Amino acid sequence: MSAAANARLVQVDALRGFALFGILSVNIWAFADPFYASTTSNPAYASVLDHGVRLLVALLFETKFYLLFSFLFGYSFTLQMAAAERAKAAFVPRMLRRQLALLALGLVHGALLYYGEILSTYALLGLVLLAARNLSAARARRWAIGLVVVACALWMVLGVLQGLGGEWVGTGHGEGQAKLAAFSAGALQTLQFHSREVWATVPALWLLQGPSALAMFLFGYAAGRQQWLASPQAWDPRARRLLLITAPLGLLGALVYALTAAFKPGGGLETFAFGLGQLTAPLLTAAYCLLMLALFNTTAGARLCARLAPLGKMALSNYLMQSMLLGLLFTGYGAGWINQIEPWLLLPMAAAIFILQMWLSAHWLRRHPYGPFEWLLRAATLLAWPNWRRSQ
Template sequence: MNTPATAPVTRTARLEQVDALRGFALFGILMVNIWAFADPYYASASSNPDYTSATDHLIRWLVSTFFEAKFYLLFSFLFGYSFTLQMASAERAAEPFVPRMLRRQLAMLGIGLVHGLLLFDGEILSLYALLGLLLLGLRGLSAASASRLALILLSCAGLLIIALGAGLLSLGAYTGAAGDEPLLKAAALGGSALQTLEFNAGHWLETLLALWLLQGPSTLAMFLLGYVAGRKELLVAPFSFAQRTAQWLAISLPIGLGGAMLYAYWAAFFPGAGLEVIGYGISQLTAPLLTVSYGLLLLNLFQSDLGQRLCRRLAPLGRMSLSNYLLQSLLLNLLFSGYGLGLVNRVAPPWIPLLVIALYLLQMQLSAHWLRHHQYGPCEWLLRAITLGAWPNWRKVTKA
């Protein structure tokens, strides 16, 4: 292991493009997570028998193709990138980095555990918290070594999943059966708040283990790639890769999109067994390329006048990404579970994307309003207080 490199000193206290990318990632995360609340058959071995029209299948196919397993990768990459910003912050403050990061990750773990038990059994904060500790231990890797380890993680995870799917096919498992689990979920989320709470708490550990197995390696890989990008300041404009963007897109976009379309097709028509598992494995290999394509396209757009305005609208969402992620779970619970209206399995698929857009625009307005008067989002403020061991200013300090 090489000697840790000095953390780069950023050119600005906060990179607006990084915040904007994170805000964009929140849209994709919401587009995926809403189905875990709205459709009790989501991620099960069977399609929902209540919504079987061609339009219903098309909506689910589009979501699987363009959103599933893409945006948590972007969020993970930006987590790794922000890790280097934390290093730079500690260096500017002349404070030891490791104690600060340990406090930060343990605080995130606590928030994640509460989130998973109360609101969403598929939460990812606890995974980020623990893998962030691994990244802390790996921060001494050279950029080349970190990149190689990331590629090994992505390749091995994808190939192992494909092998598992091939094994299922050899046993004749072309499709699966969901059993009673979707019905139990529909009853729990459509019942009382206590039933919803019991369901979340009862499934949290099982879902967390599944996330570790299915998303853990790719999440750590994107942490590492984001860390490398942060050390090289790749997201500081003017972008050093701008001249090669078209070449990279010509490779990453068709391969990433092809793998996503194949996975979405098998997930829609052969759910719960060998073909879907193989498709997910292929997606693990190709989804990072589609994620890269999204990032490159958006960064290129940010250089135009229209893109700069979009960047300024997305950035507040990204600056409050933790608060907005938790708010999404709260809003979805209020709409679909026993905590609120109990609309689980009562909203047809074509309405789901429209609802996502409405909720996202609401979060955009709330974030911009909050940051006019506060330096940090409420959860970011708490996380920063624990990280620094001091109370930051709650409201913005106005100059006399």
């Protein structure tokens, strides 16, 4: 592999590592706050700081980073196509095995560790992308835009209908109380909660996140077909102009969504705001991507890129590790700290976990060519055992 191609892959891996931090910063709330994503705010949030932190997370993190991960999934799909072509191997059977293995892994992850997992969604949407593998880049972009617009319009219409039916704001508490009781009780109750809730939550996530994730798959696929990240420096002359468009519009929609998610959750207002936020979230995700690429091309940013790349190279293993660590901290699998940590401490805790993962990833990849679950997924893809350790 040429030095230029290797530099490109390092930046793609670094973007994936950056996305992992955003995903962790959202998922930690699903473990620590029993009322997160329920129909009401946490009644224990009594201060302006509590609500302010919740607002910040909704504004900058929620519904943004899984989109970046989805874009990179679509981009990496084209790299998989190129790898199969170089190996003179049939691409479709490879990807079918890969996606089915990812589906199985995701469902096990959801039943054991985190009922809100997204791997099964990626696995099924990956089959859709596989069926659309002969699309031109231009058509893929048109389909992606159409998918986002239609899906978000439907959410906004649904929100208005909820409101007209008298349900502007949610009022329920049952879901949060059930999680709090299960995570506070012990390992068996935690396992029962995950294994019960995963079958209701995963289909809901397919509905909530599926259209936008598939759209970003298609955007990433189009970008990979045209090798947008082959020379990241090429974006520098246009970055400022693009940021002036994407960042303000993305932040505006995110602010509307964040205000309702933090203060008026669970009803028609949040549904409408979710649709609006999903409409503008790809713009804010694009702004994040442009900012990180520009940063990676500076001296200090190049060091950050080198530290983030190992995380992204073993993103699957790190995603699963995040669920394991959060489970040990907040559920009956370990300390059972659910609803016991001040909201302002959650982001520093996420940062500490992320820094630990940076060190572990770099340490692991000095001795192994793949993360443990990447190795397993690669074995299923190739129907052969890859090297476990690096050759001397």
